[in-house]
Amino acid sequence: MSSQSAAWWRKARRARDQLIARLGTHPAVTNIDIGLLDPPQAGVVGVRIHIRGTPTDLVVPKEVEGIPVGVVRGDYHPQ
Numbered sequence: 001m002s003s004q005s006a007a008w009w010r011k012a013r014r015a016r017d018q019l020i021a022r023l024g025t026h027p028a029v030t031n032i033d034i035g036l037l038d039p040p041q042a043g044v045v046g047v048r049i050h051i052r053g054t055p056t057d058l059v060v061p062k063e064v065e066g067i068p069v070g071v072v073r074g075d076y077h078p079q
Contacts, residue, residue, distance in 0.1 A: 004045060009034075015064035016047045028055040030076055037070035048072050 031050035046068035
C-alpha cells in the first residue's frame with residue numbers, strides 16, 4: 001500500500017472523512033478505513049466501509065473523488 005503517492009493518500013483521507021461524515025452514524029456501519037479492497041490479490045487500495053448485516057437503507061458509493069470504495073461485511077465482537 002505504500003506505493004501510493006502522498007497526494008493519493010491525502011485524497012484517500014479526504015474521501016474517508018467524507019464517508020465518515022455521511023455514513024458513520026448508520027447503525028450497520030462498524031468502521032470506515034483505508035485498505036486493500038476485495039479481492040486483496042488485485043492490489044486495489046481504497047476506502048472500506050465495514051458493515052454488519054445487509055441493511056437495505058445504506059447506499060454506498062462506488063468511489064469518492066476518484067478513490068474506490070468497497071464494502072466489508074462482518075459482525076465484529078471483542079475477543
